[in-house]
Amino acid sequence: DAGVTQSPTHLIKTRGQQVTLRCSPKSGHDTVSWYQQALGQGPQFIFQYYEEEERQRGNFPDRFSGHQFPNYSSELNVNALLLGDSALYLCASSLTRNNEQFFGPGTRLTVL
Amino acid sequence: AQSVSQHNHHVILSEAASLELGCNYSYGGTVNLFWYVQYPGQHLQLLLKYFSGDPLVKGIKGFEAEFIKSKFSFNLRKPSVQWSDTAEYFCAVNGFAGKSTFGDGTTLTVKP
Incomplete structure (x- = not known):
């Protein structure tokens, strides 16, 4: 069973x-949440x-x-990037009836 | 609004020492509480969770946490830490389905 990718x-x-x-998302999950994690801080919703x-x-x-697609996958778009947008972006999936979230490995974004 | 405060930013222990990491939250309603762990080079993993019932919850790898409603606390404990417990630990509160507010994390270093 693949986890969140x-x-x-x-x-x-x-x-x-x-x-x-x-x-x-993880197989069977229908809800996707995105978080930004700056260096030395916890994930921000x-x-x-x-x-x-x-x-x-x-x-x-x-x-x-x-955006979320019919297959429950999701995209995060960021326009007009700022230096301060540099961070680890985490995706988490869950079932709507269950608040337990499963996290992916993240995308490390560097803005120069 | 939800908020989470983790009191210890960096904890250094020797193997076999006992561990307690503090977590206090702020939220007016019913909450779900979580501890996540992030081992070096790995993604966030759920350590344990509290939804309702027995306020003493047990998680993976010998960790446990106690929910004290009157103190708005959800402290993480382990009787005897191992070198492999070296990681970053995050407390999170969830007052709405899927929206988690995280603390800034505690870095635990266990010396062999």
Whole structure:
């Protein structure tokens, strides 16, 4: 049973560019959440998708957007990248009835 | 709003020493509580969780945590640590399905 997978593993972008990160949830899970983890900090909740809709959102600007596909996979898009967007981006999946989340390995984004 | 405070940023212990990591949360309603562990080079893994019932919960690898509602605490304990327990530990609270708020983590170093 494959766990949560994310791609790419690492990414380097320059300020002002746009980036798309991808996530495939654990088999049988229908809810995907995205987190940003800056160095030395805990993961910060960005948003959560269920039934292809954004269900909840954390304190992140509109530059951060997402999408969920019918197969429950998800994308995180970040526009107009800033240096401060450099972080590890984590995807977690869960069942809506169960709050237990399973995390992927993350995508390390570096903005130069 | 949810918040989590982990009091110890870095803990250094010798093997066989006992461990207790503090976690306090702030949330007005019913919460689910979690401890996650991140071993060097690996992704976040669930150590244990509390949803309801017995406030003393047992997790993997000999870890346990006690939920004390009156103190808004969910401290992690282990009677005897091993070198392989060296990792970063995160406490998280979940007041809504899937939206977790994490503490900033505690880095545990166990000396052989």
